[in-house]
Amino acid sequence: MAAVKKSVSVKDVARLAGVSEQTVSRTVHDSPSVRPETKERVRAAMRELGYRPNFAGRSLRRGKFKTVGVAMFNITGTGNLDRMEGFAAAADKHGYAITLTKVDGHPYTLESASSRMSALPVDGMVVIMNRMPADFGTFEPLPGMQTVLVTMLEHPLCSTVDNDQFDCSRQVVEYLLERGHKTVHFISCPERSLSGMRREEGWRETLRAHGIEPPRLIRGDWTAQSGYAAGQALADDPTCTAIYASNDAMAYGCIRGLESRGKCVPQDVSVAGVDDSLGDIVPDRRLTTVRFDNKRVGMWAVDKIAGADGGASGVEHMLIPGVLVEGDTVRDLR
Amino acid sequence: MAAVKKSVSVKDVARLAGVSEQTVSRTVHDSPSVRPETKERVRAAMRELGYRPNFAGRSLRRGKFKTVGVAMFNITGTGNLDRMEGFAAAADKHGYAITLTKVDGHPYTLESASSRMSALPVDGMVVIMNRMPADFGTFEPLPGMQTVLVTMLEHPLCSTVDNDQFDCSRQVVEYLLERGHKTVHFISCPERSLSGMRREEGWRETLRAHGIEPPRLIRGDWTAQSGYAAGQALADDPTCTAIYASNDAMAYGCIRGLESRGKCVPQDVSVAGVDDSLGDIVPDRRLTTVRFDNKRVGMWAVDKIAGADGGASGVEHMLIPGVLVEGDTVRDLR
DNA sequence: TTGCACAATGGCAACGTTAACATTTGGGCG
């Protein structure tokens, strides 16, 4: 039984149902101009033969793929999972699929992502930028291929979307200042990180906006170890009552570093982070941090492409603010 | 300038280069039977017109999409990022693309994943199973669609691949026994988790194989909080010198729980976990754990589909063992 | 009875690519 057929096409179904190919097509699309009984006959034939529409034929005919490509230079990045959840959710909503591609970052250019995508069955593409591509200023998207960049930087020809990496710092700093802290120390990150630099600017400018000269920052490397060292270094600074770390791992490391020097959090020093990435890993603390909605970032990007669906919509830039999550690592001095 | 053309096809390129469509096609595929100077002329025409091959036409002609579909019930799962890295790497190697789909798990069946995929341009599919699908026993893959399941269970019709969730427990338990511990206490996980149950079996059976009756286990819920509680509960048990937690978050929670009761790790009690998921988050500890190679799991799955490439290869089952990573949370009693 | 509108269905062509086969050209060799 069931010899492995090549593949079942409308023609086969049409023959079996005793109708024309066109009627089969109409049945597939549930056109109202097919008699219900005919439809049922066709459906029966489809079931019997195990017919499923061929994507290639359809796309060829329609000139659309109903697919959005996602290009990543680095798949294993913080937040990518949530972003993908967003891509998938939005794609689903529009009846689109997601095609994932890893682009090797040598060179790290938008052009390389774009040309990689150009050979794939996609109607538009999303590029997740972690660093600054060499050709950011000069890049032009492929004609007819709507391109969305996930970055805080604005681009003249591509829509962009990202978490608001400046505003998260503003939120944290103001939260600490409101609670009576005279200044906020900062644990930064490697200088090549775009988002990290923006967080740093947010910290600095918010302090200045409140008439406070930012203290010297400590440069970390995203790891808890570097936060630990920073915590130990700051433990002896009597002016330091509040520390803001540019990610949660460093914040947690900092807490442990302070504790190793006999300081208590939050009694002696308050600590806050960004990213809400500790999840269920740390048992005895609820870190005060900022939660980003990466899923929403992902959805926005795909919505932009799948939602337009032909009606070419203009270039937009979207920054999605995070939400400050109150934990138990900040003391109210008022 | 540059009016938005419909799209550039071989025909346009052929006309401009003054050759036949076939010669263009041959040039695209770098066939040796085209004179170099002709090739150059064609390439110039392609550049001038901005030609890029149409995926739909190509797939239609070839009957292949060069794409592997990945179906996930739950995108935000531990290890998914590394697995995707593996999917992407293997796909790249074979010149394939990856199409990602979220399947809503109501009902949680392989059939729903399969029918979702059937409408997409894919040659084969990978399903990431977290739980037991209702139709696991009865499921048959779509004809012509090679299907690989990411699970430890074996399936008669689909190849399967996963981390070896039994062996990781064996490794940890034997590591602890070798170091002089008389028994190993266990912090388990919710009973619905397939992999968690297998880890539990590994713990139990390895102890029995060494003639040790397993002590009563403590059921956790994957979170550090539950590990914390377990640690506190075990702190007063004098027979407890070694604890194995079925993930790292619980292991770390357990350490903190023990410490909260005045016990030191590893001086008083040794603790080990599985997953190597703490990464850079915990500053002052290097947990003894088992590192899985999820990237390799992902690569194996896609290799299986893209590697066969027509020559239908048989059903295989692959378990990839993890590697025990020595940290500083286990004491050698010898 | 004829004419007409409308519902249901069929025929044909085209989307872009490429495998298979056909044709042309040039060169070497008897």
Next chain:
DNA sequence: CGCCCAAATGTTAACGTTGCCATTGTGCAA
């Protein structure tokens, strides 16, 4: 000089689908 081979290029058809237009059938008003 004619023959044959190989290299280079061209022609045709087909992959599966669906938009457009044509055809058939049915009921109803004139």
